[in-house]
Amino acid sequence: MLKYKNIAFIGAGSMAEAMVSGLINKAEMSPDRITAVNHTNEERRIELSSKYKIQTVAFEEISLRNKDVIILAVKPKQAEAVLQRLKSVLQDHHVILSVLAGISTRYIEEILEKPFPVIRVMPNTSSMIGESITGISAGKYVENDDLDLAQELSKAIGKVKIISEKQMDVFTGIAGSGPAYFYYLLEHMEDAAVEYGLDRELARDIAAQTLYGASKMVMESDDSPAELRKKVTSPNGTTAAGLQALKENGGGDAIEKAVKNAARRSRSLRKEFEKVPAL
Numbered sequence: 001m002l003k004y005k006n007i008a009f010i011g012a013g014s015m016a017e018a019m020v021s022g023l024i025n026k027a028e029m030s031p032d033r034i035t036a037v038n039h040t041n042e043e044r045r046i047e048l049s050s051k052y053k054i055q056t057v058a059f060e061e062i063s064l065r066n067k068d069v070i071i072l073a074v075k076p077k078q079a080e081a082v083l084q085r086l087k088s089v090l091q092d093h094h095v096i097l098s099v100l101a102g103i104s105t106r107y108i109e110e111i112l113e114k115p116f117p118v119i120r121v122m123p124n125t126s127s128m129i130g131e132s133i134t135g136i137s138a139g140k141y142v143e144n145d146d147l148d149l150a151q152e153l154s155k156a157i158g159k160v161k162i163i164s165e166k167q168m169d170v171f172t173g174i175a176g177s178g179p180a181y182f183y184y185l186l187e188h189m190e191d192a193a194v195e196y197g198l199d200r201e202l203a204r205d206i207a208a209q210t211l212y213g214a215s216k217m218v219m220e221s222d223d224s225p226a227e228l229r230k231k232v233t234s235p236n237g238t239t240a241a242g243l244q245a246l247k248e249n250g251g252g253d254a255i256e257k258a259v260k261n262a263a264r265r266s267r268s269l270r271k272e273f274e275k276v277p278a279l
C-alpha cells in the first residue's frame, strides 16, 4: 500500500514538486516518507523541504536503503549520468518509476544491468492539485504488484491510463505537454480580453472557468466535443464568427501540429539520448 511506502525522487524540479504536492496535499501521504534528491542546487533543496516538510538531500549524500520506490525525475539528457551513478546504490527490492519523456524502459534496464522493475509514468504538472492524467507502461521485469503500486501512486495524483510503451510518445504529446497548450490558449484569450477592456484578473477568471466548464462538459456529457461545439454555435452568431477566425488562422491545424510535434520530439529525445535504436 502506497501509504506505507518510502519514496525517493531523483531530481527535484517542476515535475517532482508537482507530484510531491499531490501526494502530500491530495493523497495525504506523510511527508516523512518522501525524499527528494537534487544535485548541486542547495537553495532548491531548502525551498522544497521548508514548503513540504520532506527530506531533501544532495546526490552525493544519497542513501536509498529504506526506500521502496525510486522516481527518476531528471531531464532526459541527464538520464545516462544519473543512472550510471544510481546503479551502485540501487537495491533488489526497489521499484523504479521514470517520468522522463522519451527515454525507454529498455534503455534504463540496460544501464542498470539487473532485472529491476522499471515503469514509465507520464504525469503532468496538474499532479500538483491531484488532477493529472498519467500514462503508465511497464518494462519487461515488472510484476503485477509493481504495476499495482505504480497505478496506486499515479491515482493519488489524478487519473491513470495503462498504455503500451509505443503509445507513450503521443500520450506525452497530449497529456504531458498538454497543460502548456491550454495555458497558451488562456494567455491569448486573456490578452484579447484585456485589449477589449477587461481587467487582467477578471479576464483570467472568466477564461479559466470557461475552459474548466468546457472540459467538465466533455467528461460528463454523452456528446462528443464536436457535438458540444455545435450546441454553442448559433448560425451567424458570435461563436460562428470566433470559430471562423480560428479556422482562417489555422487554429485547428496548429493544435494538431502541436500534439504531433511534441510526440515526434518525445521520439527524437530517445534517439538523441539513448545509444540504442528507437522502438
Ligand SMILES: NC(=O)c1ccc[n+]([C@@H]2O[C@H](COP(=O)([O-])OP(=O)(O)OC[C@H]3O[C@@H](n4cnc5c(N)ncnc54)[C@H](O)[C@@H]3O)[C@@H](O)[C@H]2O)c1
Residues within 6 Å of the ligand: 010, 011, 012, 013, 014, 015, 016, 037, 038, 039, 040, 041, 044, 059, 073, 074, 075, 076, 078, 081, 082, 099, 100, 101, 122, 123, 124, 125, 176, 177
Ligand atoms: N515538467 C513537466 O510538465 C513534465 C511532465 C511530464 C514529465 N516530465 C519529465 O520530468 C523530468 C523532469 O522535468 P522537470 O520539468 O521537472 O525538469 P526540471 O529541470 O525542473 O527538474 C530536473 C531536476 O533534476 C535535477 N538534477 C539534474 N541532475 C541531477 C542529478 N545528477 N541528481 C539529482 N538531481 C539532478 C535538477 O537540479 C532539476 O532540479 C523530465 O525528464 C521531463 O521529461 C516533465
